[in-house]
Amino acid sequence: MNKPNQEDTEAVVVSNRTAPNGKGGALVVQGNKGKKWSIEASEELYRINGWGEPYFSINADGDVTVSPKGDRGGSLDLFELVEALRQRNLGLPLLIRFSDILEDRIERLNACFAKAIARYKYPGVYRGVFPVKCNQERHLIEDIVKFGEPYKFGLEAGSKPELTIALATLKTPGALVICNGYKDREYIETAILATRLGQTPIIVIEQLEEVQLAIEASKHLGIAPILGVRAKLRSRGIGHWGSSTGDRAKFGLSIPEIIRATDELNAAGMLDCLQLLHFHIGSQISSISVIKEAIREASQIYVELAKLGANMKYLDVGGGLAVDYDGSKTNFHASKNYGMQNYANDIVAEVKEACTERNLPVPTLISESGRAIASHQSVLIFDVLGTSEVRTTAPEPSEEEEHLILRNLYETYESIDADNYQEAYHDAFQFKEEATSLFNFGYLTLRERAKAEQLFWACCSKILTITREQKYVPDDLEDLEKIMASIYYINLSVFKSAPDSWAIDQLFPIMPIHRLEEEPTRRATLADLTCDSDGKIDQFIDLLDVKSLLELHPLKPGEPYYLGMFLTGAYQEIMGNLHNLFGDTNAIHINMTPNGYEIEHVVKGDTMTEVLGYVQYDSEDMVESIRQQTEQALKEGRITIAESQLLLQNYERSLRRYTYLTT
Numbered sequence: 001m002n003k004p005n006q007e008d009t010e011a012v013v014v015s016n017r018t019a020p021n022g023k024g025g026a027l028v029v030q031g032n033k034g035k036k037w038s039i040e041a042s043e044e045l046y047r048i049n050g051w052g053e054p055y056f057s058i059n060a061d062g063d064v065t066v067s068p069k070g071d072r073g074g075s076l077d078l079f080e081l082v083e084a085l086r087q088r089n090l091g092l093p094l095l096i097r098f099s100d101i102l103e104d105r106i107e108r109l110n111a112c113f114a115k116a117i118a119r120y121k122y123p124g125v126y127r128g129v130f131p132v133k134c135n136q137e138r139h140l141i142e143d144i145v146k147f148g149e150p151y152k153f154g155l156e157a158g159s160k161p162e163l164t165i166a167l168a169t170l171k172t173p174g175a176l177v178i179c180n181g182y183k184d185r186e187y188i189e190t191a192i193l194a195t196r197l198g199q200t201p202i203i204v205i206e207q208l209e210e211v212q213l214a215i216e217a218s219k220h221l222g223i224a225p226i227l228g229v230r231a232k233l234r235s236r237g238i239g240h241w242g243s244s245t246g247d248r249a250k251f252g253l254s255i256p257e258i259i260r261a262t263d264e265l266n267a268a269g270m271l272d273c274l275q276l277l278h279f280h281i282g283s284q285i286s287s288i289s290v291i292k293e294a295i296r297e298a299s300q301i302y303v304e305l306a307k308l309g310a311n312m313k314y315l316d317v318g319g320g321l322a323v324d325y326d327g328s329k330t331n332f333h334a335s336k337n338y339g340m341q342n343y344a345n346d347i348v349a350e351v352k353e354a355c356t357e358r359n360l361p362v363p364t365l366i367s368e369s370g371r372a373i374a375s376h377q378s379v380l381i382f383d384v385l386g387t388s389e390v391r392t393t394a395p396e397p398s399e400e401e402e403h404l405i406l407r408n409l410y411e412t413y414e415s416i417d418a419d420n421y422q423e424a425y426h427d428a429f430q431f432k433e434e435a436t437s438l439f440n441f442g443y444l445t446l447r448e449r450a451k452a453e454q455l456f457w458a459c460c461s462k463i464l465t466i467t468r469e470q471k472y473v474p475d476d477l478e479d480l481e482k483i484m485a486s487i488y489y490i491n492l493s494v495f496k497s498a499p500d501s502w503a504i505d506q507l508f509p510i511m512p513i514h515r516l517e518e519e520p521t522r523r524a525t526l527a528d529l530t531c532d533s534d535g536k537i538d539q540f541i542d543l544l545d546v547k548s549l550l551e552l553h554p555l556k557p558g559e560p561y562y563l564g565m566f567l568t569g570a571y572q573e574i575m576g577n578l579h580n581l582f583g584d585t586n587a588i589h590i591n592m593t594p595n596g597y598e599i600e601h602v603v604k605g606d607t608m609t610e611v612l613g614y615v616q617y618d619s620e621d622m623v624e625s626i627r628q629q630t631e632q633a634l635k636e637g638r639i640t641i642a643e644s645q646l647l648l649q650n651y652e653r654s655l656r657r658y659t660y661l662t663t
């Protein structure tokens with residue numbers, strides 16, 4: 001058998017990630033004093049070529065460009081697009097979807113399988129499906145169906161509500177509707193009846209009880225369904241979703257249960273309905289060896305089921321095809337050490353080998369890739385409302401004789417150089433502590449204490465400029481960068497727009513979408529609009545491990561500063577919640593045209609009235625309550641007519657508006 005070999009697969013560096021900093025120091029961003037900052041330097045810093053290719057890059061103006069059709073031409077300046085959208089009164093945060101990217105992802109996945117099938121002379125076909133749970137938004141699902149039509153691309157439902165979406169939307173003859181998730185009689189009956197509409201639903205048995213439900217429903221309706229079984233494989237994913245399989249997994253049948261299912265179907269004379277084997281070992285499988293092992297195990301179960309008399313025709317490898325969020329091409333959880341072509345090659349080759357050895361016809365291959373299809377198409381744009389920075393300039397020494405502690409701090413500050421910076425740091429720290437004690441005992445005024453603290457920060461800043469030039473930073477100064485970091489306040493709710501960043505520490509690439517020709521001189525964490533201390537982002541992609549600070553530009557007065565969060569198209573929208581009542585963001589669908597782009601749909605974000613409605617408030621009642629209170633206040637002379645009108649106007653207007661801040 002031909003084994004997939006590396007030469008025509010995407011170039012990957014297979015390496016195990018290890019923490020970059022062994023003992024006693026940290027790698028720091030090299031300062032580049034004297035060197036002029038360049039767009040190439042921004043590319044390297046934000047790793048945009050790693051995670052963005054072929055859709056995102058930086059243009060000569062220093063803005064992020066989007067090439068939604070990949071390498072096939074047509075691009076737009078993301079910064080200019082955002083400005084144009086703002087002129088249309090679309091406030092930030094904005095979720096921008098590029099349908100052409102979605103189309104490109106679907107084409108790529110199908111092309112990879114087609115190539116693998118040709119290469120290994122696989123005598124069967126690939127019929128992918130999109131798992132609806134990954135992003136249920138109507139325009140997106142409709143697009144997937146449309147773009148998938150040439151490939152008979154289908155949909156996967158993980159619940160009864162998702163089945164209703166799949167059945168109403170999918171009209172491609174021959175495309176599959178894979179019915180996963182927990183099922184009741186109604187779910188199973190609906191799926192079976194859909195065969196009468198010309199659909200091809202496959203009911204995947206996830207629980208043993210579903211076997212009898214399917215047998216009864218089929219007998220009752222007189223229609224033979226296509227059934228599948230979901231196997232709990234021994235091969236496990238790694239990382240967050242590692243527990244999606246294995247003996248104690250939530251879903252699927254163990255091997256003894258699979259045997260029981262086939263016996264029950266056999267007894268009912270329905271073993272020929274069992275045609276599919278399904279497995280799903282978890283999402284974001286970052287290591288190709290895990291995928292290979294799973295395919296090998298599943299292929300054996302497949303051929304054994306055929307030997308038991310099942311009419312096997314389909315093998316469904318589930319999801320798990322990963323996205324390289326940090327662009328490092330490693331088996332780190334935010335990355336993957338294989339390309340889409342590797343993935344297809346390995347599946348096709350393994351399955352062919354298993355079937356050929358047993359002289360069995362090969363199955364139609366199905367994958368349920370969600371993340372790999374939907375992530376790239378949406379970009380979240382948000383603005384920075386303000387920053388909080390440590391003041392780093394030293395206060396002017398006063399004319400008069402100052403307190404000894406202040407004189408010591410001045411002296412330390414003046415003396416700092418490349419030879420004594422470590423010692424100087426400890427001195428400054430010591431003096432600052434002493435200043436606090438002196439203050440507590442009444443020997444230092446508030447103004448003097450302020451001066452002492454300011455001097456300490458000035459020392460730190462001076463030391464930091466020195467350590468940034470060093471290749472090696474002593475342990476005790478490692479946190480200096482963090483302590484000195486700025487906080488950038490962003491017009492966004494992490495809970496609404498990037499819930500996985502909060503809930504499971506998922507990394508998404510984040511970078512400014514303009515000013516990339518300029519050196520980003522600030523190091524910052526991001527704080528969101530919610531009054532929750534978890535509403536922050538302090539983990540960012542990096543080549544080595546994860547970094548706790550993001551390099552950003554200082555704000556310019558009167559100018560907006562836009563950041564983009566990329567690869568957010570999978571799972572984030574539906575998982576987002578209404579913490580602090582920040583609602584859905586505005587969403588815009590962009591299509592490329594021969595002369596540029598067009599705005600295909602605008603889906604307005606939630607207004608306050610809508611969000612309040614979710615928690616059973618009626619905005620008219622609320623306005624009425626305020627009106628009555630103003631009347632009372634007027635009667636008692638606590639408010640003027642003009643004030644009461646202004647209050648009511650503001651109150652009513654807010655209710656009609658976006659939940660985010662307008663800048």
Ligand SMILES: *Cc1c(COP(=O)(O)O)cnc(C)c1O
Binds near residue numbers: 321368
């Ligand atoms: C979630 C899920 C998928 C999608 O997984 P991705 O990693 O996003 O591709 C596919 N199949 C099943 C059964 C799932 O539960």
